[in-house]
Amino acid sequence: MNVNNLIKYGIRKGADYIQVNNIKSDIQKINISENSFNQITTLKQESYIISTWVNKKRSVVTSNKLNEEVVDNAVKLAKLSKSDEYFFGLPSKNKKNNVKGIYSKKIADASSEDIAKAVKDFLNKTKKIKITEGDFRLGVRSSFVINSEGVDLNEKTTSLVFDVDVGYHKNGKISSYFDMAVSRDFIKLDQFAKHITDKTLFYLNRKEFKAEIDGVVLMPDVLNGLFEDALSHNFNVMSLKNKDGLFEKTGSNIISEKISITDDAKLENGFSSYGFDYEGNLSQSTKIVDAGVFKNFITNYNLSKCFKLSNTGNAGVTSPNFSNIILNGEGVKNIFEYGKRFLVVDGILASHTSNDITTEFSVKAGHAYLLEKNKKIPIHEAMLSGKFVDCLKQVHGFCFEEQEKGGFISKALLFEKDAVNVIK
Numbered sequence: 001m002n003v004n005n006l007i008k009y010g011i012r013k014g015a016d017y018i019q020v021n022n023i024k025s026d027i028q029k030i031n032i033s034e035n036s037f038n039q040i041t042t043l044k045q046e047s048y049i050i051s052t053w054v055n056k057k058r059s060v061v062t063s064n065k066l067n068e069e070v071v072d073n074a075v076k077l078a079k080l081s082k083s084d085e086y087f088f089g090l091p092s093k094n095k096k097n098n099v100k101g102i103y104s105k106k107i108a109d110a111s112s113e114d115i116a117k118a119v120k121d122f123l124n125k126t127k128k129i130k131i132t133e134g135d136f137r138l139g140v141r142s143s144f145v146i147n148s149e150g151v152d153l154n155e156k157t158t159s160l161v162f163d164v165d166v167g168y169h170k171n172g173k174i175s176s177y178f179d180m181a182v183s184r185d186f187i188k189l190d191q192f193a194k195h196i197t198d199k200t201l202f203y204l205n206r207k208e209f210k211a212e213i214d215g216v217v218l219m220p221d222v223l224n225g226l227f228e229d230a231l232s233h234n235f236n237v238m239s240l241k242n243k244d245g246l247f248e249k250t251g252s253n254i255i256s257e258k259i260s261i262t263d264d265a266k267l268e269n270g271f272s273s274y275g276f277d278y279e280g281n282l283s284q285s286t287k288i289v290d291a292g293v294f295k296n297f298i299t300n301y302n303l304s305k306c307f308k309l310s311n312t313g314n315a316g317v318t319s320p321n322f323s324n325i326i327l328n329g330e331g332v333k334n335i336f337e338y339g340k341r342f343l344v345v346d347g348i349l350a351s352h353t354s355n356d357i358t359t360e361f362s363v364k365a366g367h368a369y370l371l372e373k374n375k376k377i378p379i380h381e382a383m384l385s386g387k388f389v390d391c392l393k394q395v396h397g398f399c400f401e402e403q404e405k406g407g408f409i410s411k412a413l414l415f416e417k418d419a420v421n422v423i424k
Helices: 003-012 067-080 112-124 190-203 218-237 301-306
Strands: 017-033 040-056 056-062 130-147 152-170 171-183 215-219 258-266 285-290 323-328 342-349 358-374 373-377 383-385 394-404 409-417 421-423
Touching: 003 067, 003 130, 017 301, 040 067, 040 112, 056 067, 112 130, 112 190, 112 215, 152 190, 171 190, 215 218, 218 323, 218 342, 218 358, 218 409, 301 323, 301 409, 342 383
Parallel strands: 215 342, 323 409
Antiparallel strands: 017 040, 017 130, 040 056, 130 152, 152 171, 215 409, 258 285, 258 323, 342 358, 358 373, 358 383, 383 421, 394 409
16 A cells, blocks of 8 residues: 555544655665774665644654554554644645755765775775774665645655774874764765874874963864754754743844854755755755844744744754754954964864753863964863853854865854953
8 A cells, every 4th residue: 555545544544634754774884993894784774754643632653664554553642642732734735846966876876895995995095093993884865755735755865974083193192083074975085084194193293282372263063063062952943932042033133243054955965955854845045144143943834833933944853953054154364364373173072061052161172273374283182161152243254164064064263362261
């Protein structure tokens, strides 16, 4: 029996609305340990998620199969569930968004020999250091959402994810580094290998951090961690539902006019791009902050109706999720117009300990260096703290080259001298 017929069956059994999501993934994976690997593992998974509503009461059933018995159970559970005051219905039929660059035939057709060669080439190019642990994955994911209101959408996506932990010892000195390469395509790893090697060797010769600084530069990886763990909750409509966010409405200046923030699910080649969300709403580009002014919460179908907001197409299984986050705005042409010495932070530890409501953070700068004219001096760790939303009010602008870090796209951001608290 096909999905649409099963949905009709569920309606006859007493359901008001039914939504069926299917996710099927094929993953080829290599684990690296101490600069070597043994075998390629293949993982195949498929699951159905059946969401059912009876008199605004909702059940969610996950199963590896879909038949009348599963639908029967979903309807019975819905009748026994609590009423959801935020439920207004399901979206109706939409035309599919075709987002470019989210599916790669090169990944879909990759053989185990292709994957082994890519990893071997990477290890050959990182011989100067030691890859203590690594996890290389190529994935092909197909998904669909079909509901009782006429939504019937499907798409395929691909992904490359490569996590690397590095350890290196020389003359009694120790250096470690962690980074990740992600892509929708089967990219060459030469540049990533060089980046990992250069950073590991650079941080081998750290100095004590004693010098005075004229400001702090947070690199994209750091901005990503702080946005996700210390700020993003306040842009999610769930903060209105739970009454635990900083902002009760849009329209006010919340950060520097030099910064804009966009959630763009339609970004070509974007690692977090998609054609439709979990509910079947079409993907879109949403300006969250425009030149410092808060413009939009990210929402789903029902919460947008409840709070009379635009539906941004960010529905997840239980709450709205962000897609590609883009930070951009006013740039800094010459960083040394603002001082002689800056602390540049490549990576932080424990951003997950940040307060996602107040945006307060206290993190360790695990990888950082002092930047002077024609000189970079790697330092031992420092502590950074502050209230992130207030820090973002005190910036000079964006600098260095734009980077993408797992669906987060930004240049580095130069903060004013006392915007971020630094403990040496």
